[in-house]
Amino acid sequence: MNIYKVLKFIKSLAYRLTLIAFFIVIVFPFYFMIIISLKREQDINIIPVKYYPSPATFQNYVSAWNDSKFALYFVNTVVVSLLTLVIVSVISLMSGYALSRYQFKGKSTAMMLFLISQMVPAALMIVPLFTIIQKLGLLNTLFSVALTTSANLLAYCSILMKGFFSNISVQLEQAAWIDGCSKLQAVIYVILPLVMPGLVATGAYAFVNAWNIFLYPLILLTNPDKFTLTLGLKSLIGQYTINYGRLSAAGVICLIPAILMFSYIQKHIVVGLSAGAIKG
């Protein structure tokens, strides 16, 4: 074995060890949450800490799902997330196209305002948003949460979509026009399939943000039957009492759909984000 091969082996080993260390740091909290969710309440705080559940129980999942109404919160969160996904995808698709393809008065100002809007902390918008939703008669509805979350995400998602559209040659659309397509048909049949990875990335971004949103449901909902998962999770943490088993089980329930969705669409996200990265 020559020195070159030894160095190559050491280098490869160092890469792998580093990756393994990162993997452990990232995965361990999730592992710990899962084992706590499978422990009995009286086993959770025992010192020395047991890194496996013995005996294992699914009681925390049953309690979280039934007693703490996480089944209901789950449905509510799915509704909010899907509504947000639809609203954000449709509007940012159109606004991104317009920003990419058209030159109009105030375009750069609009872009600047979009960027500035991202710098305003959400907490500052609470009172005006609440007042608007109240005047629209939408308080205590899941639609109000989806609407405010969409409004919050639209600026960033429009800029994101603009990047994806800019990456697609205008000549493709022009060729479609020459072949007899209207502008809308050219977008639907020619551009949309090409921009699909970007749209999936934008939609996933909107979905995950809506899945995790906390502030808007907190402010806009006062009916426990409309709670989302994040509110439900937070409600399990009392000032002086925390049922860690149930909290961890509920945390796992919250995580599963987001992880499944990401596993399924991750290739689109990577392709989509890198495709839009080099053109603005």
Added chain:
Amino acid sequence: MKRTIACLVTLVMLVTMLAACGGTSTPQTQPNQGASTPEPSKSSEPVKLTFWANDGSPQWMEVWNSAVERYKAVNPNVTIETFGIPWDTAVTKFTTAAATGTLPDMAHLAATLTQVMMASDTLVDLSPLFEKYEGKNDINQGHLNFYYGMNPKVKGLWAAPMFGSTNQIWYRKDWFEKEGIEFPRTWDEFFEVSKSMTKDGHYGYSFRGGSGNWNLTLHFLMSYTNTSDWFADYEETGHTFFAKPETLEGLTKWISIAADGYAPPTCVSNGYTEMIAEFSSGNAAMAWHHLQSAPLILEKLTPDQLGYGPMPRNSEGVRFVSDEPQGIAVFNTISDENLEAAFDFIKFLWTPEEQLSIVTIAGGVPSNLKTDVEGNEYLKAALNALSEENVKASVLPFFLKDLQRFNEQIVTPDIQAMILKELKPEDALKRWDEEAIKMYEEYLSE
């Protein structure tokens, strides 16, 4: 075909979403646990009250939902809608509701939140209704005084006290017996015991150095220096009690527990949960907290292991006990008819049976003195400690508008810096004195 299926799926999704959005609420009910049977409401007109709880944890919601259910059984015309808020976001929720005129009729509020809402001028003074209440003499005067003293310029009963978060010392009775060490009765003994119980892999005292550290530290300083009023010397000296030499002496000793290794090393970041976990998991011999930590501690330690004793006395022989009440506040957006119904519900919650139900689940000393706590040893011990001679209430100056900022943005990081030996107690006290003077002068100028 594909297109038809896609259309159908989309249609089903939209219908499902719209149905979920427009669904009507079905309030969760709790089984009637049977209890008191107070007089029904005088009016039989339907009344709908909204009730928010500043701690929406399952334990607390069980308390309120079951009480509401029992109240409804004897007052069928009254509907009370309960809503629990995740406790650490309660300030945001209440202040937003105040700013947008959407406050509920009444709410369960902790002391600090009562102060915030009182400062925003949203609370009803309940004293006129309380004066007419036939059972007023049974309500703990100390708890009432807390609310009456909350704003010295406008005295009012800003909430109806339900229970007091009485402080006491929890300790490992088994370890103390094994070592032949007596429970500390004075602060000097407390410091000695903290040192002598630091052995065999555990620490003497579970110090709270993280979030909320200001609470115990400020109450300790008041007790150690025998101070009821931070500003007693202000007119004479222009300073607060933070400028007194004995305050420096007390703070130095207090911080030394954490800084010199008589508390778990992680104590610098320990909030309430971690502090109690260090104690109940066998890492520390003593912990100081109020009775609301009882459910968590009693879950982990057996009666043979757990002891509880009163707060240590200072060198003057005076015991300072922080007994901040939590209560039900009524908001000034309430209608006159609902105000009467809300106070009727408060009276129901003051019945001894309801009081016992509240304190059994939540911990704390009941505000109704007629509540029978026989059989609940730690509650009895806390009540006895309050009724002994030379006991003073330790109350922070809640009338200062900026007290929360002072506590959380100045005192908290300073305590952590002192534990890490990055700040000297004298420098911290100088800053606290200056800040307290600013807050007090602002209060005086209003």
